[in-house]
Amino acid sequence: MVIMPTAFLLFSEGLDSLLSGLILKEQKVNIIAVKFITPFFGWKYKEDPTSFYKKIEELNFDKGILIDITEEYIKILKNPQYGYGDYANPCIDCKILMLRKAKELMAELKADFIATGEVLGQRPMSQNKNTLALIEEKAGLKGLLLRPLSAKLLSPTEPELKKLVDREKLLDIRGRKRNIQLELIKKFQIKEIPTPSGGCLLTDPQIGKRILTIVKEKRPLNYLTSQLLILGRHFLEEKIWILLGRNQEENEKIKKIVNKVYKTYTLNVPAPTAVVIEGNPPEEYIKKLLIKYSKKAKLRISKGERVDLVSLS
Ligand code: SF4
Known part of the structure; x- marks a missing residue:
């Protein structure tokens, strides 16, 4: 043989x-x-x-x-x-x-x-x-x-x-x-032609720039945050890092990844999921960020109604 x-x-x-x-x-x-x-x-x-x-x-x-x-x-x-x-x-x-x-x-x-x-x-x-x-x-x-x-x-x-x-x-x-x-x-009769790089996100200009900032500023980069880095909107201020999901699918993914390890919030109206990855920002600050990215919250406020922050963790 x-x-x-x-x-x-x-x-x-x-x-x-x-x-x-x-x-x-x-x-x-x-x-x-x-x-x-x-x-x-x-x-x-x-x-x-x-x-x-x-x-x-x-x-x-x-x-x-x-x-x-x-x-x-x-x-x-x-x-x-x-x-x-x-x-x-x-x-x-x-x-x-x-x-x-x-x-x-x-x-x-x-x-x-x-x-x-x-x-x-x-x-x-x-x-x-x-x-x-x-x-x-x-x-x-x-x-x-x-x-x-x-x-x-x-x-x-x-x-x-x-x-x-x-x-x-x-x-x-x-x-x-x-x-x-x-x-x-x-x-070889290849029907689906793959991309040359195999789709590595580190070569993506936006995600790449974000990762380099995280590395340069010595932010927490670990098994969990590396999964969060490629999702949502990131707000980086001195010793504060907050992530907001951009849509329902991302919100669900983020919740699953974080699994209550980090403080997680939303509003009592349809709004993104917010995760505090680093620091201890005041709840009022997180609420303001969430309102900025929630149409429903802005509508309610314009009618003089109240919007509350909801903890998910
Ligand atoms: S960093 Fe990304 S593009 Fe470069 S070799 Fe590794 S997988 Fe490929």
Whole structure:
């Protein structure tokens, strides 16, 4: 019986990691797709992991694994050794962390090597030749990290030298142009074309700016607040941090996340949910904020009627 090699694929769900997996699968490599999740990427699977496993099955990959790395991620988000990208995305530290985690699992899952969707020169900071080499070294994966989309432009890796994969069938994509990826989309008949980045919220200008402010001002950034950061309107004053939901769906989500850990309020008319994440602001201040974002409250007040603050915690 021929034993097929196994690759541990860092699967962001972006187009490039998807194509890398399909290229290896075409060479009869078993694919274990690992998706690392934090509130900034892949978080929907925290509530609904089955949709991830369904996707893995549809792609004909051999196994899917979800791993929540929020706690460790927050540490690099606060102080990335290699800095941030355009917004709050610490891409180099992020990749090193994910690859280290993947390496820890290699023996357990009997994987022969690790594969990513990285493309040489696609991102000037995190995907130039030196950075790719640095990431490989810092992750402790010298020779074991295969980048199928740019492999022919890089030194041969162990799986290529051992003929576990055919280097000739790997690619030589360089830069930001995506014409080869578009051809591959047709070849593999991909119907839903994913975004290149896999939808990382740290690259979102608004959320990224907010996160950088929280980090710079040394506000509480932890498992809970990192989930709250990506929702609602945030009011940051000296030693005060209040969050207001923007709609019913957000209000419900916020209540569920906070789960009475922080003081939570609303009004006795339809109004946002307010959470005091930091500080001890006067109730009158919270009430004023809530009134500002509640049409019903403003209407009542205009009629000379009373509006009261309601504690939810
Ligand atoms: S875009 Fe986000 S998930 Fe991707 S490497 Fe950068 S920080 Fe990590």
